[in-house]
């Protein structure tokens with residue numbers, strides 16, 4: 001269970017002069033994706049209906065993800081009192097739904113599902129670490145530090161289940177790599193893009209997946225430093241079953257940083 005609540009945050013330290021309006025736009029989107037954690041809990045509960053250990057952990061995990069959303073949403077309302085979290089969340093829910101009726105993993109097996117979860121938690125832990133280090137706003141820094149710690153713990157939780165699942169599902173490294181890669185590619189996909197749209201755009205705006213995916217990425221990619229990328233690559237390699245800290249990590253970290261920097265400057269020029 002999580003070791004903090006909304007009351008653990010020193011909200012009175014909020015300093016409006018240190019809010020970066022570009023980061024604020026992304027935090028609005030992140031608040032909604034996190035708050036939507038209950039739907040992931042439902043989906044995972046169905047996929048692992050025959051594995052009570054997972055179901056129990058997933059129930060606690062979903063509560064923590066929702067808390068991430070509520071903490072970020074509360075911070076946004078300090079930074080931008082005119083923003084209506086509930087209304088934006090409703091808008092997001094109307095336009096974006098998970099495959100809740102699924103009874104088997106969309107990743108092909110339970111081990112595949114756990115592999116995808118490890119990638120997601122790798123992404124969130126590195127993103128909140130990067131945000132924590134990039135922001136000067138004291139309350140957002142606290143929140144991101146708490147969330148990042150939870151996301152690292154979530155990775156560990158799903159990694160342990162992945163190891164258990166692998167005993168029955170026998171997923172090769174190659175398959176794990178393939179699932180990991182496809183989940184990684186999806187990080188640039190619909191959910192965050194739609195959350196960004198629903199959180200930031202006027203009611204009459206028309207959704208364009210590529211446009212809003214890029215708007216989000218433009219504000220997220222420049223935040224990453226070498227340490228964040230290096231740790232994320234170690235986590236991906238570990239989940240695939242490869243040496244986390246070896247030469248492959250050096251290579252992937254270099255490639256990852258190159259990609260982030262190149263995309264950052266392309267997107268900065270786009271003016272989205």
Ligand SMILES: [Fe+2]
Nearest residue numbers: 034065068124
């Ligand atoms: Fe989270």
Ligand SMILES: [Fe+2]
Nearest residue numbers: 121124151154
């Ligand atoms: Fe998480």
